[in-house]
Amino acid sequence: MRHSLLPFLAAGLMAVPVMAQEQAGNDPKPGLAGGHRKAAFIAAHDTDGDGAVGLDEYNAIRKKRFFDADADGDGALNEAEYVAEFQLRLDQQYADQGRTQGDERYAASMKQAHVRFAIVDRSRDGSLSWAEQQLVAASSFNGHDTDENGVVDAADPKPVREDQDDQDGPDATADTASASDEVSN
Structure with missing residues (x-):
């Protein structure tokens, strides 16, 4: 179970979901800060606007x-740099969404950025190296590229959650792990 959540935990610079994206009927358009859902992933990384994110496109924006x-300029991100980028x-x-930054969701998203840094800093040295970032990026991309064709787009099936796979059979799917099961990316 722990490893099945890694793509969603390990979003690195990808982004934390704004809680409004998780509430049905109140979904703002996904944006640059991303989130767990495929639409948010695509919105955060689709630089050419074609509705899909190829691995090269994803890696280029992550590197930038x-x-x-x-x-x-030390080749790594400390927590302050990581959080400032997010x-x-x-x-x-x-x-872009015409929303107010002082709301509760904004504060929760910023708090979650600090939590994410602690997760992705695998060496626990207070510094996120490019190598650590690449591990996070690969896991995140693969978690969304469920048809394993090297492109994340609307055609990718929803991922099967490991806990549902055993209990509910092969048709059990989930858009993402629930907020109660994981730490935001």
Whole structure:
């Protein structure tokens, strides 16, 4: 079970979902800050606007975000750099959606960015290396590329949750792990 959540836990710079995206009927358009759902993943990484994210496209934007966020130029991100990069994308997403940054969801998203840093800093040295980031990126991409064709798009089937697979048979699917089962990415 623990490993099945890794793609969603390990979003690195990908982003935390804004809680409104999780509430039916109140879904703002996915944005730059991303989230767990496939639409949010695509919105956060589809640089050419074709509705799909190829592995090269994904890696290019992750690399740009990582090194742009490296304010001190040491080739790694400390927690402040990591959180600041996410905050820039979250602020832009809120502006694009006409939402107010001072709301409860914004505060929760920012708090979650600190939690995410602790998760993706696998060496526990207070620094996210490019190698650590790449492990996170591969896991995240593979979690969304469920048909394993190297592209994340609307055609990718919903992932089968490991806990449902044994209990409910092969037709059990979930859009994402629930917020109560995981830490946001």
